[in-house]
Amino acid sequence: NAGVTQTPKFRILKIGQSMTLQCTQDMNHNYMYWYRQDPGMGLKLIYYSVGAGITDKGEVPNGYNVSRSTTEDFPLRLELAAPSQTSVYFCASSNRAEKNTEAFFGQGTRLTVV
């Protein structure tokens, strides 16, 4: 049972570089989310998607982009990495049909921008 899979697990970027954080889920969930977690700040929602082709901004979308071309995949793109984007990133998914259904999380990607 794979659930939500994130790659890579760790990454170091130089300022100004770009990268894509990959997220895929095999539970046929409609909803997918990207969060960043910083010490003492909890999880902040970056972007979310309620289905293929539909994305929306969360609390902290600046500096990021997303796409949702398939139900399974929800990549997060950083175009010009900045030190402020050093964080742990979590992808999650949930079932649209039941609002009470919890979000299932990936194991996270630890990103450092130097």
Next chain:
Amino acid sequence: AQSVTQPDIHITVSEGASLELRCNYSYGATPYLFWYVQSPGQGLQLLLKYFSGDTLVQGIKGFEAEFKRSQSSFNLRKPSVHWSDAAEYFCAVRNNDMRFGAGTRLTVKP
């Protein structure tokens, strides 16, 4: 948009003592509420959830939470804490998106 507040950043309890972690939410309609736990370096694991019905919900690992609409609260409780409960705890509220509180770090003294 909905929001969640966890007033306590850090709580320390003795092993065997009772625990209550506070969570207050702001949401216009009937909320869908969750408690998650995160051990160091790990992802998030669901402890319990509430969406309707009985306001006292039971979860895994002996945790329970009570929904109080009048107080906009969803506090997490455990009668007797074990050393393995030391972790970070997050309250969350869901509509289309899902918002989390800042978390409460629990330390358990022997």
